[in-house]
Amino acid sequence: MSQDYHDPSDPSDPSGPPHDHVNIPHVAPRMTMLGRLRAYFFAGILVTAPAAITFYVAWLIIGFIDKQVTSLLPGRYNPNEILPFSIPGLGLIILIIFLVMVGAFAAGFLGRMAVRTSENLLARMPVIRSVYGAVKQIFETVLATKSTAFRQVVLVEYPRRGIWAIGFVSGITEGEVQNLTEDELINVFLPTTPNPTSGFLLFVPRRDLVVLNMSVEEGIKMVVSGGIVTPVDPRPAEERKVPLLASTEPDPPSAVPEERQPW
Template sequence: MRVMNENTPNEHREEHGMAKTSLAGRIRRYLLTGIVVTAPITITIYLTYVFLTFIDDKVSRIIPKEWYEGFYGETAIPGLGLIVALTFFIVIGWFATNFLGLLIIRVYEYILDRMPVIRTVYGAIKQIFETIMASQSSAFREAVMLEYPRKGVWSIGFVTGVSKGEVQRVTDEETINVFVPTTPNPTSGYLLFVPKKELVYLSMTVEEAVKLVVSAGIITPPDRGGNSK
């Protein structure tokens, strides 16, 4: 006895269309996942290569060709500029940690401090680098939430320190320096002086908070439960 297929031609077309849609959806999901996984690695490698190549090229230009022509020919030695630059910074770092180096640094800082415009620029740059490089500094090591730009709207921020000097003196409460980054470029943003009691300290790390900001909320860190403070 012959069994008749009860599916109509329209139903066959609908099932075929759903299968194609499902396949297209999976391909699209795989494509986006592949981009998310490979893009950060690729961009990081590329930027690192560009930076190292830039340093190598600039430093190599100031090295006399006579130093390496005899055993390498007319072509510059790849990586020589980078090696020279690293060696230079190491020597300067060693020199700056001994008595004579500290004395020389104090002398030129004293001279720069007498130059109105230069002392402002130098002081600001020095303070930024000291804050970033200091191993014991709490700058950018705590993620917080605060109501900004208005009540009821919350933003992610990073604690950069405790307010001091005139900023703290003219306020009635303990004030914290908070950097509120913009999305998707966290290198720009706003510096806010916020009362400590108005901050919500988060359990997520600074790296996780940066990913949250850069991804515009797409990459959400896991909830570890409870605030750190």
């Protein structure tokens, strides 16, 4: 009685042992020398460009201040003309010392009298008083220790519903603008890209604003970069998966949750 021979290594033999699936590793193609040099080139730009641009802008600002301030000094008192070399940042140091001295003088009795007299004089000038009053009020608001101006970044629907824009809260609306509406309005500065110093002033109902967790600095970076630099969402992963705002329909959207409203 003959018995057929079955080769266990034959994959067509059903009686043979089962064969495991063999995983063939994927080998990435080797980078050419030109591709490697190009990658190194862009990596070098990424490392050096931010620092170089920052130092260059700082150097330009310091140089401008030095040129303006040191030009006011008499030649015999100007260290840049006495010494065989110029001192970088000398004008900035002189400006800081001058401002500190002016602040110390204005805090005294004679300084307050001098400031009051000069303000009364400027208040009598037709055109100058408007400019001086507006500039002074802006600086007092921005530099105040307890000021809430530009302390929060918010989302506002602009220029129409369904399109969101980043804005900065500059204060609570007061005066005639607030008295004309039943809604509690908030002053929102809407900057433009890539120049955040220009923009629009919007009076937005508090319920239509969504407060973001990002800082003002991160918001400005996002505006200047045109959205290229996007801050990381600091919320837990579970909260990120749940959208706070529903898709906008033709009907007015529901009010924003109270905890996401400014102040």
